[in-house]
Amino acid sequence: MVKKQSVPSEHARRRFLDAGLEVLGEHGHAGLKLAQVCRVAGTTTGSFYHAFADWAEYKSALIDYWREEHSRRPIGDAIAVDDPRERIDFLIGVGLGLDRASEAAIRVWSTYDSGVLAHLAEVDRERAEVIRETSAEVIGDADKAEKFAQVAMYLLIGYQMGTVDSLDALRFGFESMLAGAMGDGPGPSWTGPA
Numbered sequence: 173m174v175k176k177q178s179v180p181s182e183h184a185r186r187r188f189l190d191a192g193l194e195v196l197g198e199h200g201h202a203g204l205k206l207a208q209v210c211r212v213a214g215t216t217t218g219s220f221y222h223a224f225a226d227w228a229e230y231k232s233a234l235i236d237y238w239r240e241e242h243s244r245r246p247i248g249d250a251i252a253v254d255d256p257r258e259r260i261d262f263l264i265g266v267g268l269g270l271d272r273a274s275e276a277a278i279r280v281w282s283t284y285d286s287g288v289l290a291h292l293a294e295v296d297r298e299r300a301e302v303i304r305e306t307s308a309e310v311i312g313d314a315d316k317a318e319k320f321a322q323v324a325m326y327l328l329i330g331y332q333m334g335t336v337d338s339l340d341a342l343r344f345g346f347e348s349m350l351a352g353a354m355g356d357g358p359g360p361s362w363t364g365p366a
Contacts, residue, residue, distance in 0.1 A: 184223045187213050188230065189237040197273035201281035204231075235291045238278060242270060243295040247302045256309035263303060264346045267328050268339050275332045300325050311353050320353050 191213035195204050206227060210217055224230040246266045253259040282289040304321035308314050324346060331342045 184219070185233070186237075187215070188220060188223055189234055192230070192234045193238060193271070193274045196277040196281075197271055200277045201284070204277075204281075231285075232287065235278070235288050238274070239291050239295055242275070243298050247298055250302060250306070256306050259306045260310055260350060263306060264343065267324075267346065268343055270328075270332070272332050272337065279329070279333060296325060296329075299328075307350075307353070310350075316353050320349065323349055 188209060191209045192204060194212050195208045199208060206217060206220065209230075210220055213220075220230070224233065250259055250262045250266060253262050278288065278292060282292040300321045303324050304317050307320045308317035311317050311320065327342065327345045327349070
């Protein structure tokens with residue numbers, strides 16, 4: 173009689189993936205270890221190996237999960253907002269809501285792992301693209317929208333990697349930049365050499 177092997181539930185896999193993002197945020201990529209993930213998930217290594225074949229599969233699933241949950245899903249939610257000005261506000265909220273520590277850990281990890289770097293480059297491209305497309309609708313100028321998206325990404329990445337932790341300052345930066353781009357107040361000049 174062949175023993176029927178059970179398939180891990182999606183809930184079990186998500187528990188380990190959420191734990192991995194938490195470990196990344198608390199300990200950085202160098203602290204992403206099986207024992208830490210199991211401790212945070214409140215499970216055993218046996219449960220882990222029931223959910224994932226090996227550590228390499230887990231790390232690949234973790235970066236896929238991060239990309240889906242922290243880029244693709246929020247972008248999809250933003251695109252569902254019909255009014256482009258409200259969509260910009262929604263996107264600012266998404267940027268402010270990203271976990272700074274785990275995002276920074278993934279950026280550091282990408283310097284050591286080409287697979288992570290490939291995912292990170294795509295995430296940055298996806299984020300910049302939705303900012304550019306929405307900004308073009310709001311601003312009405314494709315060149316300004318491209319610059320706005322680039323600068324918004326610089327602000328976000330700089331905040332994630334910096335030592336100053338001020339969501340208020342990040343929000344101020346995003347809103348000031350948008351006001352300047354729209355000509356609604358003080359902000360960067362969009363004239364001059366590109």
